[in-house]
Amino acid sequence: MDVLLTHTTALEALRTWGVQGLLEDRQCSVLEIPVRVVREVEIRELIDSSALLQSLSTPLHLLSSGTRASRRTRLVHEHLQRDSLPRGSIVRLAPGVRCVSPEHLAVQMSFSLTLLELAVLLSELLGLYAICPAHEKGMYQRERPLMTPESLLMHLDALGPRKGTRLVRRALAMACVRSGSPRETKLSLRLSLRLELGGYGLNILSMNEPVEVRRIHDRMKKGTRKPDILIAGPERPGLGRRVAAVEYNGRDHDTPRQIAVDARRTNELVAVGIPEFVVRREQYDDLDYMDGLVERIREKIGLPRQVRGVELGARLRRLRRELYTELEQIDGVTWKGRERERARRAAAAAANEWDVVPLDAYGLA
Secondary structure, eight states, X not given: OOEEEOHHHHHHHHTSTTOHHHHHTGGGOOOOOOSSOOOHHHHHHHHHHOHHHHTSOSSEEEEEOOSSOOOBOSSEEEEEOOSOOOTTSEEEEETXXXXXXXXXXXXXXXXXXXXXXXXXXXXXXXXXXXEOTXXXXXXXXXXXXXXXXXXXXXXXXXXXXXXXXXXXXXXXXXXXXXXXXXXXXHHHHHHHSOGGGTSOOOEEEESSOOEEXXXXXXXXXXXXXXXXXXXXXXXXXXXXOOEEEEEEOXXXXXXXXXXXXXXXXXXXXXXXXXXXEEEOHHHHTOHHHHHHHHHXXXXXTTOOOOOOOXXXXXXXXXXXXXXXXXXXXXXXXXXXXXXXXXHHHHHHHHTTOOOSSOGGGGTOO
């Protein structure tokens, strides 16, 4: 009897190398939810025979369609799914091992995540990386995303108005597409989220998508560059939009060879009229610097200078600090955002800190 991986166990499995090809064939298969989770002795035997299951953390989160109450042991956490699932919701990863699809995993995880955590999770599933704490860099790169916004929306439409689908749609509107790393995701979220959510409200045109340039050492030769983040300004009748690139440079950009590669990239983008801004961890952590950087970006892409009153300016700055702090605590492994939300509400209530003027009074919500 097969087991069906779900929730955080499914996420671990989908992060493993080599799962991409299996996902591409799932639309052709109709796999049913197991009626029951296999017995303890059967699970132990299956784990002993499966390298994939041996690599996953316990307890294993498994899905069944049984009518009895779910079972929880040190080895297994059983989740119940009594309604049928649309075609393509389940994929076979190995003999005896099935897994929910990335699209359905997003819906399942929405039950226990905050909106921001869900946006971060979607950004990984829609991105070019997989979190791997055991890896030297904490992640590895993917050639292409596990899912697309279109495949997720198709799945949500097929599910209908089930619990979790509305929150996933909201998170999808916030999430990054084709982000190349967790840090790129967090930087992009800070740049793009609405002001009332602690972001800067910039328009992210694309991430890691090719932009045509001309090679500086050979002006007759065309080439492409893939900026980490491409930000677009407002439409100008007959002139198009101005754009600016933002690169996040981590420690792997410190080698002499990579410094030279980065310099060529910067020069080729600037040569075609795309200013490039580079953010390192030191700047990312400095709220004053990030505020100033965004003002320079706004100038380059033709956005007017933002003028805020003292009270609103202080409040928006507090929200930006809170967003930065919360993103730093989202590691993609321990999902405890709701616990932190409850603690913050309790602390605010104890201190009698209530928002007297809502943000929508300023026309921001």
